[in-house]
Amino acid sequence: MKENTCVGVIGLGQMGRGMANSLRRAGFEVHGLDASQAAREACAKDGISLADSLAGLLSRAGIVVLSLPNSDIVRSLIEGPQGLADLARPGTLLIDTTTADPAVMRAVMPVLQRAGVALIDAPVSGGPRGAAAGELTMFIGGSQADLARARDVLSALGSKRFHIGDCGAGYIAKLVNNLLVAAHLLTASEAFRIAEAAGVKTGQLLDAINAGSGRSGVTLYNYPSRILNDAFDSGFTMQLMRKDVRLAQGLMQSVELDLPVCTQVAGIWQDSVASLADQEDFNRIVKFDTNRRG
Structure with missing residues (x-):
């Protein structure tokens, strides 16, 4: 053989x-x-x-x-x-x-x-x-x-x-990918909160966003298949995404960069520990009230 x-x-x-x-x-x-x-x-x-x-x-x-x-x-x-x-x-x-x-x-x-x-x-x-x-x-x-x-x-x-x-480039690429997903979930959730408060439901808005330049993997896939239907069944947990965001932040620090948006994203994911349990689906970060951090 x-x-x-x-x-x-x-x-x-x-x-x-x-x-x-x-x-x-x-x-x-x-x-x-x-x-x-x-x-x-x-x-x-x-x-x-x-x-x-x-x-x-x-x-x-x-x-x-x-x-x-x-x-x-x-x-x-x-x-x-x-x-x-x-x-x-x-x-x-x-x-x-x-x-x-x-x-x-x-x-x-x-x-x-x-x-x-x-x-x-x-x-x-x-x-x-x-x-x-x-x-x-x-x-x-x-x-x-x-x-x-x-x-x-x-x-x-x-x-x-x-x-x-x-060898090693794949690890770096995956951390960058997951940091982007973590950030996109936060920015999409806040953008859709603006629309909802102004009288436009997310379901009404999503198709237009996904045909426009504001789309992302989060709006194309996560929202329709995991979030709007309340499924939250991706199989990937809050604990795992928090770990990946911490690793991405550590990578940023190891190359001596101080990037405020990435730092803010990492802080929000860490602050969610108190209200979103480790074993919850990672998409539930959209339910986290970023105005009540800490």
């Missing part, structure tokens, strides 16, 4: 489970690993093979997809005792779909290089539905050689794949 026909997926939550199923549909032999019994049971019902251990998964899979909550968990998986850097065979290729802290991952990259393990950073957008359908948008950083090797795996996961630059 060619190694590229066997793929490991570490992290079998909503996103990882969807990705594992998309890979299986594309003809790959998939082996999954997750600490959660519930996640393992759900994937087993889908017909996904489960590895008994990290060592077992790495003995089979030459390409491993990571779908984990944050870069600290990724770093622990790589650098910890009997972690990926210790157990992976030289030549193993990691595809990290985590929305990660670029600084943390820069610290990890030399560890992987010493172990002979290649890394592609490919954070994703599209939520659980996109993962399950194999229709994610992927922000990709890595060498041309590694991308060529991962081409079929990436094609199974994402219908829109953008090679941003060298």
